Amino acid sequence: MTTQPTAVQHAVETVESHLHPVASYDLADHALPTGREEVWRFTPLKRLRGLLDGEPSEAHLKVELEGPASVRVRELSTDDAVSLGGTAPADLPAALAVARSGGALLLDVPAEAELDQPIVLRLTGTSIDETVWGHVVVRVGAHAKATVVIEHTGSARYAASVQVIVGDNAQLDFASLQLWDDDAVHLGHVGIQVGRDAQVRSFQASLGGDLVRLVESAEYTGPGGEIVMYGVYFVDAGQHIEHRLLVDHNAPHTRSNVDYRGALQGDGAHSVWVGNVLIRKVAEGIETYESNRNLVLTDGARADSVPNLEIETGEIKGAGHASTTGRFDDEQLFYLCSRGVPPELAKRLVVHGFFADIVRRLGVPEVEQRLMAALEAELAENVGLPPAGVA
């Protein structure tokens, strides 16, 4: 779906990432998970509320759009949406979402448009008793510049395929906020295609829901593209939040930077972060770094963090990864306390800073404020941390 590979490339491009099964629209290509597969082993299948059965459903999330008048949401047939050429579904929930959704929402930013306001797509679920299949396509034309925010609230059993297609030399800031009610289930795939010399910043924030499992992938449709994937998650007692990432360096001189941060609190809080960067033979001169940091605030919480790097060429500028999971840094707490700050407030400041460090890079003030407020609320809820008051 990108530039035509040469015969030589075909001959050497045999790598298939074992961590990410081949993407496909065909349901037959996605076996029903048993829980023993590498990509499903962390997910409690019983809590998916039967979503993987793939029952047809007519239900939809309520759609509201806010933003520049020049941008509209259009409904497309599934065939027309697929023909736009976005990344194919990476897993069964996303493939089911395309197959069952009965059409897609297309958010289209025309080529060379420069939007001075973010586009906010609000998707609201009405009930956990409803299964909803979603297919969203975000297309940003060549040389365009836009900010797109998808916000999920309410409750549903929701599986979606989100395809983000970024044209050559375009700039996109994309954010997906999972601010669900406590009982929601959200599965699916966000597939991002980065055009030649395009710059994409993606931001995932998962705070709500009973179970959220999202695959986020990036691939390049030409050389010189750059993607930054940031993420934050806050996992409470009993919550399962899983982010699986794949950056497929399938073009030379491309760059990627992944930085996900999570905090966990309460019994049975479980986060999963699996990051995979695949550097194909063709991807000479690329640069990549991926990092995941988890802050475990209480006993009884569990963070799984697995960074992976699959390298098929050594002719690159740089590649690295880091993963840390730990409790509070005693030296940071001592420093703050030695200035008179009580320990609980010191902890709050540290967690606030841990997230603010990433959230501030989003560059969309309204969303930053909302997110920080939501994170503050999470903090106030548990750990005995005092309510807000440190602006």
Place this chain on the structure above:
Amino acid sequence: MATLDIRDLHVSVDTDDGAKEILRGVDLTVRSGETHAIMGPNGSGKSTLAYSIAGHPRYQVTTGTVTLDGVDVLDMSVDARARAGLFLAMQYPVEVPGVSVSNFLRTAKTALDGEAPKLRTWVKEMGAALDALGMDREFAQRNVNEGFSGGEKKRNEIAQLELLNPRFAILDETDSGLDIDALKVVSEGVNRFSAQGDRGVLLITHYTRILRYIRPDFVHVFVAGRVAEQGGAELAERLEAEGYDRYTKAASTS
């Protein structure tokens, strides 16, 4: 008039080989209005003294007392010690990602005073404190110590000292790693603090250089976890000429 009194202080740290005693009976009295320099070779326990007074969890006090106007300091939590009037300027100030200097200091000031400082005067005060240490006001918006050079971290510690204005300041090798310009600026900050007349300073240093800018009333030489000798400012001059050899040899043969 306040008094920080340290009596027969013994402090150990846990090591792989079990507890190791670092301070072996320290006696020291600092009254408000006085500046005490604590000097000594590496490993003599100078920094351990600083961190023990501030209450760092790594250091276990096995015997002895530290009191502030007769009140037991060792019984207090780290933050309570700060609220009682103690301040530690650290040798290696810690980075706190995502927390701005401004937010950090305002939170500290609020905790110390029991009420939030008035926003308008506070911004002015903070700006003035940064100006006085030769720091750009833009530092207020930067994350605490993140990306600061060694010198900037030390200036930031002294800016905090002036803003929070404790009763007793413990300066742990604030001079180490500073070039001469930064050393002067930092020393001036400490001198402004002392010039209030009713503040005490415990200045821990490896070098005599900073004592050219900060005049101590008392000098204590620390060797092997206790005070080996004490005197006035002239003792520092002798150390400058002779170094610590005399003490370390005596300690190793005793």
